[in-house]
Amino acid sequence: xxxxxxxxxxxxxxxxxxxxxxxxxxxxxxxxxxxxxxxxxxxxxxxxxxxxxxxxxxxxxxxxxxxxxxxxxxxxxxxxxxxxxxxxxxxxxxxxxxxxxxxxxxxxxxxxxxxxxxxxxxxxxxxxxxxxxxxxxxxxxxxxxxxxxxxxxxxxxxxxxxxxxxxxxxxxxxxxxxxxxxxxxxxxxxxxxxxxxxxxxxxxxxxxxxxxxxxxxxxxxxxxxxxxxxxxxxxxxxxxxxxxxxxxxxxxxxxxxxxxxxxxxxxxxxxxxxxxxxxxxxxxxxxxxxxxxxxxx
Amino acid sequence: xxxxxxxxxxxxxxxxxxxxxxxxxxxxxxxxxxxxxxxxxxxxxxxxxxxxxxxxxxxxxxxxxxxxxxxxxxxxxxxxxxxxxxxxxxxxxxxxxxxxxxxxxxxxxxxxxxxxxxxxxxxxxxxxxxxxxxxxxxxxxxxxxxxxxxxxxxxxxxxxxxxxxxxxxxxxxxxxxxxxxxxxxxxxxxxxxxxxxxxxxxxxxxxxxxxxxxxxxxxxxxxxxxxxxxxxxxxxxxxxxxxxxxxxxxxxxxxxxxxxxxxxxxxxxxxxxxxxxxxxxxxxxxxxxxxxxxxxxxxxxxxxxxxxxxxxxxxxxxxxxxx
Numbered sequence: 355x356x357x358x359x360x361x362x363x364x365x366x367x368x369x370x371x372x373x374x375x376x377x378x379x380x381x382x383x384x385x386x387x388x389x390x391x392x393x394x395x396x397x398x399x400x401x402x403x404x405x406x407x408x409x410x411x412x413x414x415x416x417x418x419x420x421x422x423x424x425x426x427x428x429x430x431x432x433x434x435x436x437x438x439x440x441x442x443x444x445x446x447x448x449x450x451x452x453x454x455x456x457x458x459x460x461x462x463x464x465x466x467x468x469x470x471x472x473x474x475x476x477x478x479x480x481x482x483x484x485x486x487x488x489x490x491x492x493x494x495x496x497x498x499x500x501x502x503x504x505x506x507x508x509x510x511x512x513x514x515x516x517x518x519x520x521x522x523x524x525x526x527x528x529x530x531x532x533x534x535x536x537x538x539x540x541x542x543x544x545x546x547x548x549x550x551x552x553x554x555x556x557x558x559x560x561x562x563x564x565x566x567x568x569x570x571x572x573x574x575x576x577x578x579x580x581x582x583x584x585x586x587x588x589x590x591x592x593x594x595x596x597x598x599x600x601x602x603x604x605x606x607x608x609x610x611x612x613x614x615x616x617x618x619x620x621x622x623x624x625x626x627x628x629x630x631x632x633x634x635x636x637x638x639x640x641x642x643x644x645x646x647x648x649x650x651x
Numbered sequence: 652x653x654x655x656x657x658x659x660x661x662x663x664x665x666x667x668x669x670x671x672x673x674x675x676x677x678x679x680x681x682x683x684x685x686x687x688x689x690x691x692x693x694x695x696x697x698x699x700x701x702x703x704x705x706x707x708x709x710x711x712x713x714x715x716x717x718x719x720x721x722x723x724x725x726x727x728x729x730x731x732x733x734x735x736x737x738x739x740x741x742x743x744x745x746x747x748x749x750x751x752x753x754x755x756x757x758x759x760x761x762x763x764x765x766x767x768x769x770x771x772x773x774x775x776x777x778x779x780x781x782x783x784x785x786x787x788x789x790x791x792x793x794x795x796x797x798x799x800x801x802x803x804x805x806x807x808x809x810x811x812x813x814x815x816x817x818x819x820x821x822x823x824x825x826x827x828x829x830x831x832x833x834x835x836x837x838x839x840x841x842x843x844x845x846x847x848x849x850x851x852x853x854x855x856x857x858x859x860x861x862x863x864x865x866x867x868x869x870x871x872x873x874x875x876x877x878x879x880x881x882x883x884x885x886x887x888x889x890x891x892x893x894x895x896x897x898x899x900x901x902x903x904x905x906x907x908x909x910x911x912x913x914x915x916x917x918x919x920x921x922x923x924x925x926x927x928x929x930x931x932x933x934x935x936x937x938x939x940x941x942x943x944x945x946x947x948x949x950x951x952x953x954x955x956x957x958x959x960x961x962x963x964x965x966x967x968x969x970x971x972x973x974x
Contacts, residue, residue: 384822384887391829391848391888394868398847399840427762427841430755430770431852432742433860437729446856448863455847455865456741456856481742481749482759483767 398455402426407451409459410623410640412444413467413495414477414485429484431456435476441528441539443467444476460497462623462638467497469560469622470530470539493561493591498621499642500555500596502613508635509552510598513610516552519543520628527627532563542628551611553598555625555636561595561618593618596625655900658946662896664824667930667945670938678940682910686934691914700959710952710965714792722795725859740793740855741846742773749773753781754894755852758845761837778898786899790885790892791924791951795858796850796869800885803876804924810877819880821887823927830890850884851891882924892949900946903968906955908932908942912962919954919963929954932963943968 369377401407408422412435415425435458436444443465444458451459458476460467469492477485489495505511520542521527528539547554556562568590595618598611613625613636623638661667675683724736725743737744741755751773760766766774781789791797810816833845846852850872853865876883885892908931915934920926928948931937943966954963 380820380822383819384825387821387883387887388825388828392832395833395836395844395848399836399842399844402840402842423841424763427837427843428759428765430742430751430759430843431846431856432738433856434738434742434744436860437732437737446860446863449865449867456852479737479744481738481744481751481767481769481773482763483765483770487767 401451402454407454408640409447409451410462410498410621410638412439412458412460412476412485413469413474413492413497413620413622414480414487414489415458415497425484426454426457428482429454429457430482432481433458434479434481435485438471438475438479439467440470440475441465441468441530460623462626463634464627465527466623466627468530468539468558468624470537491589491591492564492622493589493593493618493620495620495622497623498638498640500615500619500621500625500636501639501642502615502635503637504631504633504635505612506635507631507633508613509630510611510613511635514552515548515550516554516630517546517548519546520554520630529558529624529628530560532567551609552630553611553613554628554630555613556596556598558624558628559596560622560624561591561620564591565594565618591618595619654943654945658896658900661925661927661945661947662893662900663827664822667927670936675938676940679910679937682940683935683937686915696914696916696959703959707956710956714951715798717792718795718798721793722855722858725855729859739852739859740795741852742770748776750777750780752851752891753777753898754891755843755846755849757894758833758837758843761834762841762843764838764841781895781898782902783904785902785904785950786895786897786946787892787949788899788902788904789895791949794851794891795854797885797949799854799869799873800876800882803873804882807877807881811881816878821880821883823887826887826889826893829888830893833890845890849889849891851889885924892947896946902946903970904950905966905968906944906948906950906952907964907966908937908944909962909964910937910940910942912960913937913958914960914962916959918957918959922953922957924949924951924953929963 402423407426411422411425415421431446431454433446433456436442436446443460444467445461447454447457447459449455472492474489474492474495477487477489480487502508509516519525523543525541525543527542529542529545530536530539531545534540534545549557594616597614597616599614600609601612602610621638621640621642625636626634626638629636657668722740725739727733728735728737735746738750740752742749742751744750749769749772751770753774756770756774756777759770807816807818811818836842836844848868850869853869857863857866857869872884880887908929913932915932917932919932920929923929925947928945931942931944944963950965952965955965
């Protein structure tokens with residue numbers, strides 16, 4: 355660095371042997387510092403290069419899994435999305451996640467995004483477009499795609515019902531229950547269920563809930579969907595996200611049902627959060643999304 | 652013009668220009684000559700120093716108060732959800748109006764190769780803000796790491812005074828090298844590599860969103876500063892300082908050196924984070940009777956606080972006479 359340039363400068367006094375030695379040492383120290391700092395920062399980059407940094411991101415971050423790179427590059431790590439989320443679903447990645455110290459992610463099993471803000475507040479809060487503003491409604495999100503990861507654990511497939519708190523009394527996750535208070539999510543533990551056949555994943559799916567509301571409103575007013583969207587300020591999802599399909603034989607009057615993931619799934623993670631078994635029967639696959647599934651991307 | 656050139660030279664790591672005899676203005680020459688012929692009376696200097704001690708923490712207290720208030724505003728805004736100052740130091744909204752740290756915005760733009768309107772607004776706002784307030788003023792008046800580093804520096808100086816540690820200096824040009832490399836890395840890898848190790852961002856987020864493991868890195872950097880090299884991060888690594896320094900070259904807020912009052916005892920250079928900017932306080936080096944400290948100065952005011960004879964003072968260009 356500068357040591358190499360110094361001789362070119364018009365130096366009036368000659369450097370003493372001691373000064374030359376000091377300069378040499380400083381040069382070596384400086385080189386070591388440069389290598390050290392660059393080394394540390396590149397180690398932080400490694401997981402991103404290896405593709406190990408994938409995580410469930412807030413709505414608007416992913417259109418396809420390939421967008422992960424773009425998401426990491428555009429996120430300015432300010433946490434404004436964290437601040438606006440009414441259910442505190444968004445966390446900032448720590449050092450243990452490797453790439454992207456400070457980038458937001460969602461741990462769906464602990465606290466999924468239930469779209470209780472309605473208007474995608476995180477997307478509106480994002481200053482850099484890391485959460486794309488192309489998104490207008492929850493149904494436009496492409497966070498991932500639900501997958502029946504562990505069908506044998508699924509209570510519906512076993513033909514079982516469910517009674518009690520979905521995730522036990524100690525679970526801290528919260529969820530918006532429209533019939534309780536549309537704007538104030540309550541703890542899942544405060545909302546016990548009593549179901550003949552467990553259909554929690556479909557029952558609590560924000561997309562399915564929305565579709566049901568739209569249908570009810572449309573019936574009531576005998577008006578078309580667009581009009582309902584206008585009135586309610588939140589577009590009706592065009593497609594279903596999850597449905598229950600009967601399968602197998604009825605054994606002793608118990609019908610067995612299987613959850614089927616449909617095109618409308620946006621990967622919000624509520625099904626994963628609400629699923630009673632441990633580990634959950636249904637999870638979000640972040641490497642998939644609906645466009646990807648259909649081979650559009 | 653020479654102020655801007657000299658500012659840039661010092662910002663990017665060159666040593667302050669050694670003035671030629673012909674550079675020194677006749678007025679300054681006269682002061683230098685007068686000082687030579689009339690050496691300072693040690694006794695009256697000591698009196699001045701004694702008299703000054705009461706005032707000696709004025710700017711530090713103001714600065715610490717500002718730094719704490721700004722950072723606590725982020726914390727309180729989130730904690731009590733009052734939506735006054737949302738986000739973190741890398742990007743935020745002040746009462747709904749976007750603000751973005753210039754270096755973070757630059758890194759993101761280089762990596763993403765695209766700038767949305769909100770980021771343009773935020774960057775422009777912050778640019779104007781620090782253009783007015785003095786660029787690297789951000790470092791000492793806002794950056795939360797600066798405060799930690801200031802305490803680490805105190806510890807370092809204590810240990811060094813005891814002879815237990817030694818201060819190792821680096822070549823200041825390495826900071827410019829880091830600046831270029833981090834910019835290129837963002838451009839090439841499409842990832843904001845510097846943000847991973849940015850202690851400013853890590854500390855800011857830790858304050859607001861709670862501590863995390865990333866603080867281990869901050870701790871390591873602080874240990875390095877305590878035991879090996881005084882103020883190493885701010886002096887030799889952090890590109891944020893260069894970004895704001897460049898903005899600050901045009902800022903009217905400066906620390907001004909007044910030659911005739913100076914006793915050249917050098918206390919200012921001992922407390923300064925960037926002592927090269929105070930080179931003109933060395934006997935015989937000032938080229939004018941009043942010299943502005945270059946833009947690498949963080950305007951922390953420590954030299955103003957420590958100077959017993961008030962030869963260093965804050966000045967606002969164009970307003971100086973009205974203050």
